[in-house]
Amino acid sequence: MQQLELVPYLLFEKEDNGILWIKFNRPEKLNAAIGGAERTGTLAKVGEYMRAGDDDPDVKVIVLTGVGRGFCAGADVRGSDLGDFEPNDNYLGNAPYEAGGLDATRQRFYCGLTKLMRDISYVRKPTVAMVNGVAAGFGMDMALQCDIRYGSEKTRFIAYQQVGQIIENGGAYHLTRLAGLGRALEFSFTGHLDGPTAAEWGVLNRIVPSDELEDEVRALCARIMRNPPLVTWINKRVIRAAMDSTLETTSVLTSNASPILATSEDAEEARAALRERREPDFAGR
Structure with missing residues (x-):
């Protein structure tokens, strides 16, 4: 397995039973992300942890979840972590470049966010999102990139409208295929989706009582790992x-x-x- 630089705001918990838990760990902020696309930002670390789990022969299933009441609240728009679009920022995967205005914004969204999301969907091994609470913005997108999603009555999906953005980072692609065109548009217009409705629409594979959620996810992982x-x-x-x-x-x-x-x-x-x-x-x- 590659050498990992662990960070406190994203936990890497590998169990002897073959399950790797990747946990967003800022419960006081509903696990809002730190940083943008830089190497130490939450999104980049999720990709790094995912790749490490994929390369580890002892890991059979990867579970993405959050500590506390939230899954991941997306960008920390109330804090200073997200920052502004700076025309000369050198994001992960970019060579140094000179750009400004809209071009810099495009680079940030593609190279900084969308490209990193692909690390989740390109993992060989099964990925499970245990959506234990709010999944907002690119927190929702990361859950949608996973192969399977389990949630509870506390699960809520929130889109980007409140911060003046559209559903992005692969979210629009996966949501349309999971829920269908009409329902995807309904969510894109309203921006909110509760757990029971998400299960009815097919966005969640299963909804269970919150106090049984982890046990159900563990049981799912055990069933997966019985197969070649x-x-x-x-x-x-x-x-x-x-x-x-x-x-x-x-x-x-x-x-x-x-x-x-x-x-x-x-x-x-x-x-x-x-x-x-x-x-x-x-x-x-």
Whole structure:
């Protein structure tokens, strides 16, 4: 695993059972993010932690959640952490450049935010958002980038309207596919979505009482980890690709993947475990 520079406002908690918990840790501010796109900012650290978990063979599932009452309240608009758009800021992933005005703003939003969000959706391993409270702005976007979302009666999604922005950072893309056009537009016009409605719309996979939320997420992770990791990883890629593909293309993907999986170590171990009536020990190969 790559060497991580840990920060106190984002926790990296790896358990022996294969679950990695990445937790926003500013409960006094509903876990609002620190910084913008710089290397030590919350968004960059989420991407760094995600990549580290993806590279760690002992990690099987990654759970993103918040400490306290909130999931992540997005940018700290009441504090000084977000800052203003400075024309010569050198954001993560950019070479030094000279720009000003609107061009600098575009660079910040693409290179600083949207590009970093892709670190979540590009992770091979299953990602679960345990949306334990308010998910606002790019806090909501990060939850939508995850593969699965569990919430409770305390879950609330809040869009960007209150700070004069549109749904961005992949949020508009995923929300439309999860909820459908009409519901996505309704949310984009109103800016608020409670937990029960989010579950009804398909934005949340499941809603459970808040005092049972962590137990339910742990049970979900256990069910995921009983399956061959290689199958899980390839399933994820094929299904995500199928969202923007045709039946023909998806069939080609699956017909190419199936023979590879059939001869993998994980497949052989799965068949042996069934024959011998024991728990499998998968290697992810």
